Amino acid sequence: MSVPLMPLLYTMLCLPLIATLTSVISGKMYFSESLAPSDSARHIAEKIVDLATFIEKESPQTKVTISSLISRKDSEAFKPKIEETNKILRSFATQRSWNFIDHKNINDPCLNNGGLHLNKKGHGFLIKNMINYLKVN
Numbered sequence: 001m002s003v004p005l006m007p008l009l010y011t012m013l014c015l016p017l018i019a020t021l022t023s024v025i026s027g028k029m030y031f032s033e034s035l036a037p038s039d040s041a042r043h044i045a046e047k048i049v050d051l052a053t054f055i056e057k058e059s060p061q062t063k064v065t066i067s068s069l070i071s072r073k074d075s076e077a078f079k080p081k082i083e084e085t086n087k088i089l090r091s092f093a094t095q096r097s098w099n100f101i102d103h104k105n106i107n108d109p110c111l112n113n114g115g116l117h118l119n120k121k122g123h124g125f126l127i128k129n130m131i132n133y134l135k136v137n
Contacts, residue, residue: 039081040081041081041082041084041085041087041088042088044069044081044085045085045088045089045092048066048089049066049089049092049096052064052066052096052098053096056096063099063137064096064098064099065098065099065100065101065133065137066089066090066092066093066098066099066100066101067100067101067103068086068089068090068100068101068102068103068104069082069085069086069089069103070082070103070106070110070118070122070126071083071106071107071108071111072111072115072116073108073111073115073116074114074115074116075115086102090102099133099137101129101130101133102129103125103126103129105125105129106118106122106125106126106129109121110122110125
């Protein structure tokens with residue numbers, strides 16, 4: 001199965017940012033699980049890594065890049081889990097020679113009033129982070 005480039009790039013760069021887990025089936029994206037308080041950081045990271053591994057296997061010439069989860073302020077329960085998930089993701093990326101985009105510059109003032117989605121400032125930082133990554137790689 002071949003995976004089209006644009007959905008693949010979107011999946012790999014934006015998957016953690018939208019705090020959902022994605023499955024790639026026949027080149028289409030399907031959103032499956034949401035980040036839940038009951039999910040462990042390891043479980044969340046492993047789901048993301050499983051997807052990246054699948055893509056790497058199905059499209060061996062694809063350069064895999066993992067993007068960190070962005071913090072949220074709608075529930076304090078998520079913050080430590082997101083931090084731990086990002087540490088695990090970074091470790092997996094290093095072990096597998098994948099690139100990692102860290103969005104630690106995107107914090108609470110970058111989120112909308114609900115505390116879950118990026119506001120204008122947050123989108124600006126996200127775009128800046130992606131452009132900086134693309135310039136280097």
